[in-house]
Amino acid sequence: MINEKYKYSELTGQIIGAAMELHSFLGNGFQEVIYQRALSHELDLRNILHTREVEMDVMYKDILVGQRRVDFLIADKISVEIKALTQLENVHLAQAINYLEAYNLQIGLLINFGETKLKFHRLENKKFKA
Numbered sequence: 001m002i003n004e005k006y007k008y009s010e011l012t013g014q015i016i017g018a019a020m021e022l023h024s025f026l027g028n029g030f031q032e033v034i035y036q037r038a039l040s041h042e043l044d045l046r047n048i049l050h051t052r053e054v055e056m057d058v059m060y061k062d063i064l065v066g067q068r069r070v071d072f073l074i075a076d077k078i079s080v081e082i083k084a085l086t087q088l089e090n091v092h093l094a095q096a097i098n099y100l101e102a103y104n105l106q107i108g109l110l111i112n113f114g115e116t117k118l119k120f121h122r123l124e125n126k127k128f129k130a
Contacts, residue, residue, distance in 0.1 A: 006107075006122055006124075007106060007107050007124070008077065008078055008107050011048075011074065011075065011078060012078065012107065012109060012122055014046060014048055015043070015048065015074060015078070015080060015109060016109070016111070016120055017046075018039060018042040018043055018046055018048065019039060019042075019111050019113070019118055019120065020118055021042055022035065022038050022039055022042050022113070023113055023117075023118040025038075026038060026113075027116075028084070028113060028114050028115055028116055029114075030084060030113070031084060032082060032083060032084040032113075034084075035082055035084055035113040036052065036053075036071055036072075036082055039072070039080075039082065040052050040072070043072075043074075048074060048075075049074065049075045049076075050072050050073065050074045050075070050080075051072070051073045052071070052072055053069045053070075053071065054069065054070050054072075054073040055067050055068070055069050056068060056069070056070055056073075056102075056103045058102045058103075059102065068099065068102070070099060070103065077105065077106070077107065078105065078107050078108060078109065079096075079099060079100060079103060079105050079107075079108040079109070080108065080109045080110075080111065081095070081096045081099065081108065081109070081110050081111070082110075082111045082112070082113065083110070083111070083112045083113070083114060084112070084113050084114040085112055085114040085115075086114050086115065087114075087115065088110070088112050088119060088121075092110060092112075093110060093121060093123070096108055096110040096121070096123055097123055097125070100123060100124075100125035100128075101125055101127050104125070104128060104129055105125060105128070106124065106125050106128040107122070107123065107124060107125070108122075108123040108124075108125070109121065109122060109123065110123060
């Protein structure tokens with residue numbers, strides 16, 4: 001899972017590993033909040049610094065237009081959005097990328113626990129401003 005072409009590859013690999021452990025234990029079929037709570041516990045067990053349900057500002061041309069909760073903010077640099085759907089759609093990928101852009105985070109993960117096999121996507125914000 002570690003691939004040096006990805007920024008924060010080691011940390012995203014650890015997060016994905018935690019999600020795989022969780023999915024292998026619980027399987028699919030639970031509500032998203034169950035996976036969110038369990039993933040938080042697994043991240044704690046692995047000493048991965050994270051915050052759950054972080055409310056973040058959404059800006060539009062330098063004005064605050066609202067707020068959105070990111071499922072997880074990992075080490076103040078990676079967003080993790082989780083789903084519990086039978087299948088991810090392109091709209092879910094677009095939503096996760098939009099959150100990265102709105103929060104000005106460079107890297108994110110979209111993880112779906114709802115399928116029989118865990119599905120995940122590493123995402124990069126092409127509009128990231130350092």
